[in-house]
Amino acid sequence: MVTLQTTQLRTGGLPVKEKRSAKQRAGTLGLILPGSIGLFVGFVLPLIVMIRMSFNQHGTGGQLVETLTFENYGRALSDPFYWQVIGNTLWLGLLCGGLAVILAYPIALFLTRTTSKWKGVLIALAIAPLLTSAVARTYGWIAILGDQGIINGFLMDTGLLSGPIRLNNDMPGVIIALVEILMPYAILAMISGFGRLNNSLEEAAGTLGASRFKVFMRVTLPLTLPGVFTGFLLVFVLSISSFVTPRLMGGGRVFILATEVYNEATQTLNWPLASALSVILLILFGLLVAGYQQLTKRFED
Amino acid sequence: MTSTAEQMHLSVQNLNKTYPRTEVPAVSDINLDVQQGDLVALLGPSGCGKTTTLRMIAGLLEPSAGSIRVKGKEVTSTPVHKRGMGMVFQSYALFPHMSVLDNVSFGLEMRGGGRRGNRKAAKAALDMVQLGHLAERRPAALSGGQQQRIALARALAIEPTLLLLDEPLSNLDAKLREAMRHEIRSIQQRSGTTTLLVTHDQDEALDMADKIAIMENGIIQQYDAPQEIYEHPTNKFVANFVGKANFIPSTSVRQVGEGRYSIEAGAFGDLTVPGVVGIKGDRAELVLRPHRVRLMADGEVAADRPRARGQIIASSYTGNVVSYEMQSSDNDRVIRIDQLSHPADRLPVGAEITVSFDPEDAYLVAEG
Numbered sequence: 001m002v003t004l005q006t007t008q009l010r011t012g013g014l015p016v017k018e019k020r021s022a023k024q025r026a027g028t029l030g031l032i033l034p035g036s037i038g039l040f041v042g043f044v045l046p047l048i049v050m051i052r053m054s055f056n057q058h059g060t061g062g063q064l065v066e067t068l069t070f071e072n073y074g075r076a077l078s079d080p081f082y083w084q085v086i087g088n089t090l091w092l093g094l095l096c097g098g099l100a101v102i103l104a105y106p107i108a109l110f111l112t113r114t115t116s117k118w119k120g121v122l123i124a125l126a127i128a129p130l131l132t133s134a135v136a137r138t139y140g141w142i143a144i145l146g147d148q149g150i151i152n153g154f155l156m157d158t159g160l161l162s163g164p165i166r167l168n169n170d171m172p173g174v175i176i177a178l179v180e181i182l183m184p185y186a187i188l189a190m191i192s193g194f195g196r197l198n199n200s201l202e203e204a205a206g207t208l209g210a211s212r213f214k215v216f217m218r219v220t221l222p223l224t225l226p227g228v229f230t231g232f233l234l235v236f237v238l239s240i241s242s243f244v245t246p247r248l249m250g251g252g253r254v255f256i257l258a259t260e261v262y263n264e265a266t267q268t269l270n271w272p273l274a275s276a277l278s279v280i281l282l283i284l285f286g287l288l289v290a291g292y293q294q295l296t297k298r299f300e301d
Numbered sequence: 302m303t304s305t306a307e308q309m310h311l312s313v314q315n316l317n318k319t320y321p322r323t324e325v326p327a328v329s330d331i332n333l334d335v336q337q338g339d340l341v342a343l344l345g346p347s348g349c350g351k352t353t354t355l356r357m358i359a360g361l362l363e364p365s366a367g368s369i370r371v372k373g374k375e376v377t378s379t380p381v382h383k384r385g386m387g388m389v390f391q392s393y394a395l396f397p398h399m400s401v402l403d404n405v406s407f408g409l410e411m412r413g414g415g416r417r418g419n420r421k422a423a424k425a426a427l428d429m430v431q432l433g434h435l436a437e438r439r440p441a442a443l444s445g446g447q448q449q450r451i452a453l454a455r456a457l458a459i460e461p462t463l464l465l466l467d468e469p470l471s472n473l474d475a476k477l478r479e480a481m482r483h484e485i486r487s488i489q490q491r492s493g494t495t496t497l498l499v500t501h502d503q504d505e506a507l508d509m510a511d512k513i514a515i516m517e518n519g520i521i522q523q524y525d526a527p528q529e530i531y532e533h534p535t536n537k538f539v540a541n542f543v544g545k546a547n548f549i550p551s552t553s554v555r556q557v558g559e560g561r562y563s564i565e566a567g568a569f570g571d572l573t574v575p576g577v578v579g580i581k582g583d584r585a586e587l588v589l590r591p592h593r594v595r596l597m598a599d600g601e602v603a604a605d606r607p608r609a610r611g612q613i614i615a616s617s618y619t620g621n622v623v624s625y626e627m628q629s630s631d632n633d634r635v636i637r638i639d640q641l642s643h644p645a646d647r648l649p650v651g652a653e654i655t656v657s658f659d660p661e662d663a664y665l666v667a668e669g
């Protein structure tokens with residue numbers, strides 16, 4: 001069944017045997033070309049340049065030495081600090097993905113099920129935060145979580161605390177802000193991934209004797225799991241590549257790959273090392289997406 | 302509670318449903334008694350409240366008022382998963398992430414019991430619908446007819462107190478629909494499961510049901526055996542909805558006996574006909590089924606039969622039947638005539654004809 005789907009996908013739904021005319025093929029090519037050129041110039045070429053850069057050497061005087069060495073990878077992978085950074089990055093991604101999915105799941109389920117005439121408006125509201133820049137929203141969180149922020153201010157005014165607790169300028173603040181900023185993506189991904197769910201399936205389970213809890217465990221959850229995976233993957237990828245929020249909210253205490261790449265590229269000016277770290281980040285992405293595809297494939301079978 | 306209600310397998314009393322933020326009730330004062338082992342059809346146009354009624358009986362919808370009893374036991378406030386009713390949904394609602402066998406054994410699993418025993422019982426239910434060989438497949442890999450039989454097997458596997466069928470055949474093509482009609486009916490009779498069938502298809506209801514409840518605007522218009530519904534409709538809506546009917550406006554209506562009236566039926570003249578008991582006023586409508594109208598041969602005389610002359614203004618051919626529309630010569634009426642077709646007998650549009658009928662085949666109903 002899966003093979004059938006992929007064949008259909010590849011041929012755009014046309015029967016495999018049907019030959020398409022040269023004109024049709026030229027038309028298809030014409031439509032694909034602009035985007036492909038854009039992707040090649042904007043993504044593939046810079047990627048090649050970056051990978052090449054990661055094998056160069058950072059000279060003692062700070063100059064760039066054209067060579068072919070694994071030194072940067074060696075340095076990144078032998079230094080416990082970078083392992084810590086990779087670990088932090090993965091941890092941040094897992095935690096943000098998990099929390100965003102848990103918080104977004106009931107919202108997405110509600111938005112999928114509701115028959116309200118305001119459904120469209122509600123969905124728009126749920127994803128409206130995306131219309132504000134992440135920078136603005138991060139500063140919003142600083143105002144809330146900072147030492148003089150709303151939460152600490154309240155706790156100190158009421159005398160519950162004598163001094164501020166550190167919510168900002170560390171991992172918890174980054175996670176709180178990232179989860180909130182990325183949740184709309186999780187909601188969107190889940191809504192589009194809940195397509196197999198429909199009311200009569202849950203009703204049928206009910207008539208067959210399943211309590212509400214069992215209906216959820218045996219029908220609702222299994223049918224929404226593909227959407228959950230997609231939502232998780234999206235938030236995971238966006239949080240391990242996020243830069244603005246960890247940078248602004250981390251207060252220099254949060255070290256993840258994206259901020260390290262930035263530091264190496266702009267402060268130490270060590271472009272080869274920055275490139276090598278970027279490639280490592282890319283490989284992390286690749287592994288994860290491959291794992292995700294295996295998971296969904298197994299699910300469809 | 303009356304003693305008859307106790308004997309009834311299903312007894313619905315004064316069931317009402319008004320949806321929030323609506324004025325008009327979707328269902329009002331439904332009373333329905335169903336005997337053990339019967340198949341009862343709820344028949345009506347879309348939006349008549351038949352599905353709402355079924356869903357309230359299933360426990361998927363909370364009634365605004367009224368009571369539902371199964372075998373004398375009140376179930377009105379019993380949650381859906383404790384009612385033990387099997388339901389077949391219009392979309393079949395098979396679980397796409399489970400095999401056919403897992404679908405069928407789901408209900409048994411929810412009732413506990415050993416895995417092996419459950420699978421055996423599920424297998425038996427699948428064999429009953431002759432699909433035992435598809436047990437390991439996924440529902441998506443099956444045809445509509447097969448999915449529908451699996452949905453039936455799943456509903457019957459739990460040995461339900463009541464089988465509820467919500468438009469079960471509407472997604473099948475015409476040929477298959479007829480075959481499934483007979484298959485469902487025969488399985489239902491063999492298992493002796495009391496069944497409610499919701500449908501908008503009159504042929505389905507007439508063919509399958511022991512009794513039919515005709516619904517319109519949330520009200521049951523008539524609840525009777527199929528032949529009674531067809532031959533003796535209680536009002537114009539029922540006569541019009543079930544089967545085809547000519548309505549001949551009748552005047553000078555006078556009761557001449559219990560359910561017998563003397564009337565003046567337009568071009569057909571003065572008649573004595575059977576009809577609904579208790580028609581008031583001097584105007585009514587005579588229901589005349591098109592296939593009971595007879596074309597008279599040239600020169601034929603049937604002195605005691607009402608007759609009318611007219612001209613054929615349209616004809617339609619559906620294979621076994623030819624339907625003519627006749628404009629009667631006094632121009633007051635178009636009469637539809639259905640005849641079993643034969644190539645030699647086909648009449649052209651414009652032909653002058655004389656038609657007649659047996660007054661005992663007609664039935665008088667109130668106006669409106």
